[in-house]
Amino acid sequence: MxxxxxxxxxxxxxxxxxxxxxxxxxxxxxxxxxxxxxxxxxxxxxxxxxxxxxxxxxxxxxxxxxxxxxxxxxxxxxxxxxxxxxxxxxxxxxxxxxxxxxxxxxxxxxxxxxxxxxxxGFSESEVIDLLKVFDRLHANLKTIQAADAAALKFKKSGT
CATH class of the missing domain: 1.10.10.10 (Winged helix-like DNA-binding domain superfamily/Winged helix DNA-binding domain)
Incomplete structure (x- = not known):
């Protein structure tokens, strides 16, 4: 398995x-x-x-x-x-x-x-930790989004 x-x-x-x-x-x-x-x-x-x-x-x-x-x-x-x-x-x-x-x-x-x-049931510190995790996820997603947009632009330009 x-x-x-x-x-x-x-x-x-x-x-x-x-x-x-x-x-x-x-x-x-x-x-x-x-x-x-x-x-x-x-x-x-x-x-x-x-x-x-x-x-x-x-x-x-x-x-x-x-x-x-x-x-x-x-x-x-x-x-x-x-x-x-x-x-x-x-x-x-x-x-x-x-x-x-x-x-x-x-x-x-x-x-x-x-x-x-x-x-x-969440402590304040758990919520703060969760916010930190979401901030990192958000940053990763923005990086992915920018890279995808750049790749699409490059592909459309045909170069």
Whole structure:
């Protein structure tokens, strides 16, 4: 019998854990009248107001067309507003409104409860260690992503 590679198992667990967490968050946001994507958009703008629409799409790993629809929804609810970039009229900058900030404050309890439940039984030092591991994984993935992009660019150039 062949022993499983622990790195492969860890990778599979990360994917499965992420899938379960996304599902729980999506379900628990329904009573607030929000989707996970809407929540992520408001949370990002709450921290980084004035992002270009394409920058926000990239940061949230959302297709640009999906970001347009998402911002349309949030804008219709008065939670986000688009403003033209003074330096480039083709670019929309996104700003969270007072109502949007209020909505994110309303969700502070939700975020607190999710964190408490998710890390139930973990010590603070275990969570800090986990963050260090995720930071290393994130750095490795960014390196892989950059190498893949460079290889694709090289392949497309035909040289």
């Amino acid at each position: 062949q022993k499983n590679d622990p790195r492969r198992e860890a990778g599979l667990r990360i994917v499965e854990t992420s899938r379960i967490l996304r599902g729980i968050v999506e379900q628990r946001l329904k009573p607030f009248g929000m989707t996970r994507a809407q929540f992520a958009t408001l949370a990002r703008l709450d921290c980084q107001d004035g992002l270009a629409q394409h920058e926000l799409a990239e940061a949230l790993e959302v297709q640009p067309i999906a970001m347009v629809r998402l911002v349309d929804q949030l804008s219709a609810e008065g939670l986000v507003e688009r403003r033209n970039d003074p330096a480039d009229r083709r670019v929309n900058r996104l700003y969270i409104t007072a109502a949007g900030r209020e909505r994110t404050r309303d969700l502070d309890g939700f975020k607190q409860r999710m964190g408490e439940e998710l890390f139930d």
